[in-house]
Structure formats: C-alpha cells, structure tokens
Amino acid sequence: MDQLLNPSMLVLARDSRELTQSKLAGLMTVRTDGSPPVTQGYVSKAESGAVAVTGERLALFADVLGYPEELLVLPGDVYGFGTACIHHRKRQSLSAPAVRRVHAYLNLARIQMRRLLVSTGVQPANAYFRFPLSAVDTARDAAAEVRRRWGVPDGPVESVVALLEAAGGVVVPRETPSRAWDAVSQWPEGEAPVFLLNAATPTDRQRFTLAHELGHMICHPHPVPEQEQQADEFAAEFLMPASQILDEMSSGLNIEQLGQLKQRWKVSMAALVRRAHDLAVISDWRYRSLNVELSSLGYRTDEPGPLKPEKPGLPSRAFRAWITQQGAGVDDLAARTLLTAAEFHEVFQSAGLEDQLVRDDCHHEGVERD
Incomplete structure (x- = not known):
C-alpha cells in the first residue's frame, strides 16, 4: 500500500522552510517542467486533507521541501500558536511567518529527539509537575516548590540546562539568523517537555529564558492573561530566591x-x-x-562579563548511544532524525550538540566498540 501524506506534517515542513503555499506550488511546478502546473489551490487541499497525496506527488513534495518522505507520512499531531501546550518568549518584531517557522523547528526537535530517546533509553524519568496558581499559591511559591522537589541547593543554579535535562526535559539550541525570539517550549500529554533555545542569545539571557519557559510548563497548563508576568516572577525567584x-x-x-x-x-x-x-x-x-x-554604557545590548555557555548533554548522549547500539554511521543517524546528512550537521553541529564521536564518524564507516 502506498504511503499517505499526513497534512499536518506537510504544513510543518513548509513552515520550517518559510514558504507560502504559492511559493511551494511554484517550486514544484519548476521541478515537473510545468506540465501540468502545481497550483496553490492544490497545495491548500493537500494541507487540509481534501486530497490524498501518495506516490510521485508525495515524492515531489519531499524533494522540494528537502525532507525524506518518512517525515511527511509520519503520524501524529503538530502543535502551533494558540495551543495550550506551547509557549514562547519573543519580541514584537518577530513576524508571523517567522513565528510559524520557529514553532516548526520546535515540533521537529520534539519528533527528532523522541525517535532517538525512546530507542536508546538515555533519558532520565520525567520529574516535571503542575502547580496551578491562585491568590494563595503564587508563581514564587511554584519556583520554590520546583527547587525543593528537584533538590536544588541553596544559592545560584549552577546550570539551568543540566537541571532541566536531569528532570527529564529536552533542551535543543538552534542557530537562526534572528535574535527576535529567545525560546519556545512545549509539553504535550504523555511526552517529555521540550525547550528550543535560540543559540544566538547570550548565556545570561538563555538562563532566564529557560527558567521563564519552565514557569510556563509548571504553572500554565492553559493560557491566562497574566501568564508572561507570572513566568517572569517564577524565573526571578527560581534563579534569585x-x-x-x-x-x-x-x-x-x-x-x-x-x-x-x-x-x-x-x-x-x-x-x-x-x-x-x-x-x-x-x-x-x-x-x-x-x-x-x-x-x-551600552549594556542593554552587550553586557560585560559574558558567562560560560551551558550546552545540553542529552542530545549528544542520545547520538552516541544510537550509533553505538545500532552499529551505524552518521548518515543513518541523520535518517533517524528525518534529516539529510548535510542538514543534520547544519542543525546540530552549529549548535554545538554534535560531539566528537559523531564528527569522527564522518570519516569512518562504523564506530569502534569497547
């Protein structure tokens, strides 16, 4: 039986390339020499599920978008703006297409890491919990409760990234041209919390941003008007009790x-x-x-005394474990994450997540076993 395109995955793939439906249709038409032309209306119907996409047309979508067909037929949901499980810290200058692209990156990171973590067993158990806010239970109380439950010692948090990972979360930095967004996060039902972080921002801002996003996850299962202020209050108390x-x-x-x-x-x-x-x-x-x-002094845009970067360890451990367990190479790892080998390096190596074992594998067919 032919594989059938998942409309949600098509939208995700298109948004991640920041293409309009018309632009995608035009690129597809060029690839088929214009006979017959692919219309914007057809792309719209494909994304709404009004037409079934299989075979050559599925392959054409995958080719133009630069993703394997396996991604486009993957079952499951994609979470976007306005859904209860997704939060983001951004500036007003970020355009709507750019927001959709960042949300697509977040969904891709969740899908990619889930495929690796489920099979490798390197992820800690999920220790995240909900702390509903009220007139009595404040965001500051929630921050104190997280520090207590997670066993955070008194004083500064040594590494926010390491703490989030140790509690079962996934942190993935992503290099993008824009600094107009800081992070997006989501915690879908039955899955691990995921934080997508703008790798271009300084460490002090990344730490506060991650604490802000953690506040959303703990305190805001549903959006509320004052949630941004509450998340800032959570972050301030979490990092500076x-x-x-x-x-x-x-x-x-x-x-x-x-x-x-x-x-x-x-x-x-x-x-x-x-x-x-x-x-x-x-x-x-x-x-x-x-x-x-x-x-x-110009410190609003460039403070002195930069802090040491905090780099996630879980993605690299997952990469190592999968390559070792499968006896596979980096091309296989890229396929597992639903990326081409070139894009795997672009996404993960630029953000500092591709460790030496993976880099060495570019030059060898296999991985030496202990």
Missing part, C-alpha cells in the same frame, strides 16, 4: 556590584536591577537611574 539574595544587595547598588553579582548568580545586570527593585531593596529613583546608566 528572595531569601538567599537579599543579604547580597544594598540600597546603594552600583554597576561594579552588579558585575560581581552577575558572575555569582549568573543572570544579567538588568535582571538584577529589576530583582532589587521588586524586592524593595532600591527605590524607584535608584531603579530608573541604574537603568539609564546601563543604557548609556
């Missing part, structure tokens, strides 16, 4: 002290200024003057 950082701040907080606190707590100077104000350590006037000083 009030009871632990208060003694290190003073009403005379200055730029030099902010630089020292940044290195200790591994958050941005701007986040520290905001935290000091929220905790009533500094006055409204001092808060405004510090922000003006940060801006005049």
